[in-house]
Amino acid sequence: MTDLSNQEWKEKTAADSNYIIIDVRTDEEVSEGIIPGALHYDIFKPQEFMNAMNDMDAEKNYYVYCRAGSRSSQACQVMESLGLKNTYNLSGGFSNWDGDTSNLDK
Structure with a gap:
């Protein structure tokens, strides 16, 4: 696991074509x-x-x-214990997020 700041998160996801974002709230x-x-x-x-x-x-x-x-x-x-080795944690979470947001489509 790697902790990422808002800026690092935005930069990595912008350059990554093989990712999934997961909200665990x-x-x-x-x-x-x-x-x-x-x-x-x-x-x-x-x-x-x-x-x-x-x-x-x-592989994601x-x-x-x-x-x-x-x-x-x-x-x-x-x-990671389940074999998903490439995990990134948003430091400060959604409370500190300064990027785009939307409503969840159910």
Whole structure:
């Protein structure tokens, strides 16, 4: 896992054509907005989260965030234990995000 600042996150995703963004916040938190293109898997729903992570492609790069950076750090560790080695954690999480946001399309 690599921790990334907002600027590093934006630069890496702009230059990366092989990535997936994962939001591990709760439904309530996601209702406040989401980074465009992110997939939502609530880490507080462990079975759903694990099922989704087990279906992920180990060749992809995973950019993971939560509200403040702690749960996403934990998620990255879990993902790495499942063989998803290219994980990036957004330092400070969505609370400090200064990039684009949108509403989650359900």
